[in-house]
Amino acid sequence: MKAKKSSFKKLKSKDGQLFNILNICLLILFTIIIIVPIWNIVASSFATSDSLAKGNFIFWPKETSLDxxxxxxxxxxxxxxxxxxxxxxxxxxxxxxxxxxxxxxxxxxxxxxxxxxxxxxxxxxxxxxxxxxxxxxxxxxxxxxxxxxxxxxxxxxxxxxxxxxxxxxxxxxxxxxxxxxxxxxxxxxxxxxxxxxxxxxxxxxxxxxxxxxxxxxxxxxxxxxxxxxxxxxxxxxxxxxxxxxxxxxxxxxxxxxxxxxxxxxxxxxxxxxxxxxxxxxxxxxxxxxxxxxxxxxxx
Incomplete structure (x- = not known):
């Protein structure tokens, strides 16, 4: 009986850990989907006209300007x-x-x-x-x-x-x-x-x-x-x-x-x-x- 309870607890803990991992992965994915467009707008707003026209940057432009x-x-x-x-x-x-x-x-x-x-x-x-x-x-x-x-x-x-x-x-x-x-x-x-x-x-x-x-x-x-x-x-x-x-x-x-x-x-x-x-x-x-x-x- 005790062996069954211990195995059930282990199975339950494994299911909980799997749920937490999946939940964290989904939250990270949603966070990336939300943050990347916002970051792109902010980074592009600091880009020079040439950098913005070429669009040759991902996270931050090579040439920045406050113009x-x-x-x-x-x-x-x-x-x-x-x-x-x-x-x-x-x-x-x-x-x-x-x-x-x-x-x-x-x-x-x-x-x-x-x-x-x-x-x-x-x-x-x-x-x-x-x-x-x-x-x-x-x-x-x-x-x-x-x-x-x-x-x-x-x-x-x-x-x-x-x-x-x-x-x-x-x-x-x-x-x-x-x-x-x-x-x-x-x-x-x-x-x-x-x-x-x-x-x-x-x-x-x-x-x-x-x-x-x-x-x-x-x-x-x-x-x-x-x-x-x-x-x-x-x-x-x-x-x-x-x-x-x-x-x-x-x-x-x-x-x-x-x-x-x-x-x-x-x-x-x-x-x-x-x-x-x-x-x-x-x-x-x-x-x-x-x-x-x-x-x-x-x-």
């Missing part, structure tokens, strides 16, 4: 676009997170009148949309065309984020809320002093999701903004890509200045627009992972 970055960072419109991107991301994240939190707190209360109707309306927004033209007409009628608030107001509510916060608020012990109300606290005080501090992981998750969307969004600008003073970084990058494609399709010389090319400037702009998100993500990673695990384990 692409000097060209990009010396463009005054890029700094204006950076200011718009940062502003709309910060304001959009704060407004979106606060609005979704207030709606989720209200809908998490079973005694709320019309709660099922509000929930049904929210679910409908997840499944259906008015379409591009009706949405444009709505934005126009609200006077949001060519304004900064077109980045903020239409994206205030996401019912998906509301559901995440509702599930978290329902897990908060009711005894905390009852004891606070016995002491005379209003619903607003309970929400601000109890629910918000306890829901930091969920709020950080929603803030990160919406922040990445706000930072990468250029369709809002393309559809509703024609004033170039309100262009964000992503729209600036979109302009650079379309201009370089138009030049190449017409057979024009892509060189912009000595030592730089439209492709090199395009790659440098990609790096500049991606770096802020790469810096912010590690700061929110702890809360992000906790928020993603909400509801994953039931006791």
């Amino acid at each position: 692409n970055y000097i060209r990009v960072l010396s463009d005054s419109s890029l700094w204006s676009a950076l200011f718009i991107s940062v502003s709309k991301t910060v304001v959009g994240v704060l407004a979106h997170t606060a609005f979704c939190a207030v709606v989720a707190y209200s809908l998490s209360k079973r005694e709320l009148k019309g709660r099922s109707l509000y929930s049904s309306l929210g679910l409908i927004t997840m499944l259906f949309s008015g379409g591009m033209i009706p949405t444009y007409l709505l934005i126009k009628s609200l006077g949001l065309l060519n304004t900064f608030w077109v980045y903020i107001i239409p994206s205030l509510l996401s019912y998906y984020d509301v559901i995440i916060l509702m599930n978290f608020f329902r897990d908060v012990p009711t005894s905390l809320e009852e004891s606070a109300k016995i002491d005379g606290a209003s619903d607003w005080v309970v929400f601000k002093k109890i629910f918000l501090p306890l829901s930091k992981p969920a709020l950080a998750t929603i803030a990160l999701f919406h922040g990445v969307w706000q930072w990468n969004d250029f369709m809002t600008t393309k559809l509703y903004v024609t004033d170039k003073a309100l262009y964000p970084l992503q729209m600036k990058l979109y302009e650079i890509i379309t201009q370089s494609q138009a030049a190449s399709s017409q057979g024009l010389n892509a060189a912009i200045e000595i030592g730089t090319t439209s492709k090199g400037i395009q790659l440098a702009t990609i790096v500049v627009t991606t770096v802020p998100i790469l810096i912010i993500y590690p700061l929110l990673q702890k809360h992000f992972i906790s928020g993603m695990m909400l509801g994953a384990v039931k006791e």
Whole structure:
């Protein structure tokens, strides 16, 4: 009997080791698939125009230059676009997170009148949309065309984020809320002093999701903004890509200045627009992972 148990344990340990080896190999493969294209973009952005044209490098160009970055960072419109991107991301994240939190707190209360109707309306927004033209007409009628608030107001509510916060608020012990109300606290005080501090992981998750969307969004600008003073970084990058494609399709010389090319400037702009998100993500990673695990384990 003992011999059978020992052989079973050995077999189980061998299976576990084989699984771990396969798992590590797959993770290494996926990591390489993700990192290699990113590294190629970064390395190419530092290449000279000749090295970039020849493409005779794999990991790092033989001839490097900062001309692409000097060209990009010396463009005054890029700094204006950076200011718009940062502003709309910060304001959009704060407004979106606060609005979704207030709606989720209200809908998490079973005694709320019309709660099922509000929930049904929210679910409908997840499944259906008015379409591009009706949405444009709505934005126009609200006077949001060519304004900064077109980045903020239409994206205030996401019912998906509301559901995440509702599930978290329902897990908060009711005894905390009852004891606070016995002491005379209003619903607003309970929400601000109890629910918000306890829901930091969920709020950080929603803030990160919406922040990445706000930072990468250029369709809002393309559809509703024609004033170039309100262009964000992503729209600036979109302009650079379309201009370089138009030049190449017409057979024009892509060189912009000595030592730089439209492709090199395009790659440098990609790096500049991606770096802020790469810096912010590690700061929110702890809360992000906790928020993603909400509801994953039931006791």
